[in-house]
Amino acid sequence: MLKIQPEPYKIKTVEPLSRLPLDERKAALLRAGHNTFLLRSREVYIDLLTDSGTNAMSQEQWSALMRGDEAYAGAESFYRFVEAVQEVYGFPHVVPTHQGRGAENILSKSLIRPGDVVPGNMYFTTTRLHQELAGGSFADVIIPEAHDPSSELPFKGNVDLAKLAAVVKKFGASKIPYVAVGAPVNMAGGQPVSMENIRLVSAFCREKGIRVVLDAARAVENAYFIQEREKGYAGKSVKAILLEMCSHFDACAMSAKKDAYANIGGFLAMRDQGLYEQAQNLCVVYEGLHTYGGLAGRDLEALAQGIRESVEKDDWIAHRVSQVRYLWKALDETGIPLMRPCGGHAVFVDAKEFLPHLSQENLPAQALAAAIYEDSGTRSMERGIVSAGRDAATGEDHKPALELVRLALPRRVYTQSHLDYVAEGLGETWRRRARIPGLQFSYEPKYLRFFQARFKPVASKCPSAAFS
Numbered sequence: 103m104l105k106i107q108p109e110p111y112k113i114k115t116v117e118p119l120s121r122l123p124l125d126e127r128k129a130a131l132l133r134a135g136h137n138t139f140l141l142r143s144r145e146v147y148i149d150l151l152t153d154s155g156t157n158a159m160s161q162e163q164w165s166a167l168m169r170g171d172e173a174y175a176g177a178e179s180f181y182r183f184v185e186a187v188q189e190v191y192g193f194p195h196v197v198p199t200h201q202g203r204g205a206e207n208i209l210s211k212s213l214i215r216p217g218d219v220v221p222g223n224m225y226f227t228t229t230r231l232h233q234e235l236a237g238g239s240f241a242d243v244i245i246p247e248a249h250d251p252s253s254e255l256p257f258k259g260n261v262d263l264a265k266l267a268a269v270v271k272k273f274g275a276s277k278i279p280y281v282a283v284g285a286p287v288n289m290a291g292g293q294p295v296s297m298e299n300i301r302l303v304s305a306f307c308r309e310k311g312i313r314v315v316l317d318a319a320r321a322v323e324n325a326y327f328i329q330e331r332e333k334g335y336a337g338k339s340v341k342a343i344l345l346e347m348c349s350h351f352d353a354c355a356m357s358a359k360k361d362a363y364a365n366i367g368g369f370l371a372m373r374d375q376g377l378y379e380q381a382q383n384l385c386v387v388y389e390g391l392h393t394y395g396g397l398a399g400r401d402l403e404a405l406a407q408g409i410r411e412s413v414e415k416d417d418w419i420a421h422r423v424s425q426v427r428y429l430w431k432a433l434d435e436t437g438i439p440l441m442r443p444c445g446g447h448a449v450f451v452d453a454k455e456f457l458p459h460l461s462q463e464n465l466p467a468q469a470l471a472a473a474i475y476e477d478s479g480t481r482s483m484e485r486g487i488v489s490a491g492r493d494a495a496t497g498e499d500h501k502p503a504l505e506l507v508r509l510a511l512p513r514r515v516y517t518q519s520h521l522d523y524v525a526e527g528l529g530e531t532w533r534r535r536a537r538i539p540g541l542q543f544s545y546e547p548k549y550l551r552f553f554q555a556r557f558k559p560v561a562s563k564c565p566s567a568a569f570s
């Protein structure tokens with residue numbers, strides 16, 4: 103049997119790429135305040151900032167755009183979108199939103215009352231903020247291994263049931279509007295959650311009368327990991343596994359800019375008629391009418407097609423994960439410290455190990471993301487103390503155990519030689535690691551600071567450090 107697993111597509115339209123020379127990349131980094139979010143895309147060569155909304159659509163998605171029904175109310179495109187969500191995710195009611203955080207806003211405002219606590223398997227930036235803005239707080243109930251980059255557990259995103267039970271006991275079920283399960287867990291390196299764990303969490307919550315809500319942004323990847331790793335699932339399709347996963351949840355919040363190969367979109371889907379009515383009503387306040395949710399009819403068409411495509415055959419998702427693994431392996435062979443095991447959407451570099459001369463206050467992951475850009479024009483994202491933000495009650499920095507740089511792969515966009523280039527570029531950064539300076543904030547916005555903060559280099563204790 104042949105070992106190479108080539109892309110299950112060929113290229114029809116091309117977008118030219120060019121790489122700025124080193125001095126211009128250095129100037130761009132300074133202008134951007136060492137924040138990769140503030141670079142212009144023309145300054146970036148290989149863009150691994152995110153896999154969100156950066157996907158290449160298929161010819162069927164592009165064709166579907168022409169069918170877009172742009173009626174303000176009751177567009178046919180809306181009904182086609184709802185049918186696709188019902189078929190693939192299995193929830194009867196669907197409220198469209200402009201993207202995932204639109205769904206998070208509506209969900210949080212519908213269910214959370216001041217003083218409530220929302221347990222979840224590790225925070226996600228926008229999700230936690232919406233919980234806090236609604237008056238709630240987040241309680242982390244992920245298994246402890248998820249905070250350890252070297253642990254090789256196959257389902258490192260699992261909920262720790264004892265921790266969950268302790269949170270419910272401490273606050274009481276009436277203070278817990280729902281349990282939020284991300285599958286896989288973005289901030290933990292894309293680690294999946296097992297079907298067994300989902301089943302147990304769901305049974306526990308049902309017994310306590312607490313809702314369970316899935317963050318479904320990359321649930322197709324999670325279903326693929328279950329097929330690959332969990333006993334009894336090897337013979338099942340990703341489509342069937344995804345439906346089974348969803349059957350254990352009361353609702354899901356979805357950023358459809360990921361698995362669904364779209365460039366924009368999201369939804370909130372649920373079984374409960376009461377929550378549906380509430381969510382539809384808040385949709386008109388924050389997103390637009392409940393039959394378009396901030397999206398054009400043509401976006402809804404691209405989503406309907408993309409949602410079906412994401413599970414129509416297992417090759418798509420198998421190839422996606424194999425691309426991420428290819429990059430992971432190349433970096434691992436160079437000796438670069440990585441979050442283990444490899445996740446489904448991105449490779450996460452362990453910045454604490456990469457830059458041991460920097461303390462967490464020197465923002466090692468932010469410094470490393472800036473250095474990676476400088477060396478090769480590759481754009482990545484900080485996922486450490488900057489992303490973790492401040493405690494809403496005390497104003498102190500959250501200090502996460504994980505200090506990671508994420509290299510996320512857009513779907514169907516880059517080829518193997520792009521990934522070889524990225525690996526070679528990180529090899530350069532690895533060789534000069536002892537001279538990479540730390541950073542400090544020069545501007546810090548109030549919400550989701552990682553998006554818009556600016557930084558400047560700090561004088562390092564490391565004598566060989568060179569500052570630009």
Ligand code: F0G
Binds near residue numbers: 153204288
């Ligand atoms: N949940 C998860 C797990 C996510 O990864 C994201 C976005 C959201 C919710 C919010 O969705 O961006 O459509 O509003 N993640 C992007 C990323 C931004 O780069 O990981 P959104």
